[in-house]
Amino acid sequence: MALYESGLSTVEVAARLGIAPKTVRDRLHAAGIALRPARPRTRRTPDDQLDAAVLAASREPATQRQIADRLGLSTYQVRAILKRHELTGGPLIRQLRTRLARLHELELTDRQRDVIDLVVAQPCTHAAAARQLGISPSTIADDLKAALIRLQHADAAAAAARTAP
Secondary structure (H helix, E strand, C coil): CHHHHCCCCHHHHHHHHCCCHHHHHHHHHHCCCCCCCCCCCCCCCCCHHHHHHHHHHHCCCCCHHHHHHHHCCCHHHHHHHHHHCCCCCCHHHHHHHHCHHHHCCCCCCHHHHHHHHHHHHCCCCHHHHHHHHCCCHHHHHHHHHHHHHHHHHHHHHHHHHHHCC
């Protein structure tokens, strides 16, 4: 209570005490202390370098939390940047989505192409794509993994061809 009344925000008090901001608000409310109005949020303009760093990290098999930790950001910030660049989804989906044009060059089965079209190109869930294609969600995941492996092999072969004399 003393920290909050000294001018710290509930988030700052929570950080100092190692508890959740909601816990601070609940305890202040229980003590009969009226909360100050929330500070207006300032809108930051997109930082091109920060966006580039997040986008580069999203090409790796890293979770949003891992990207956030590596770059010193919150997961909210990472998610907002990925959403702004239409790169939502888990690590596998993001890796495929960032290289979607390259996927079209690969030799894939018709079903794999359908899965990529539904889940990677369009924002469709595994379950919805599975219903539409008449297969199981685990088959969707298997096809996506297989496409990523083919993509990685093609990239490795291209890199080897560039370095060969």
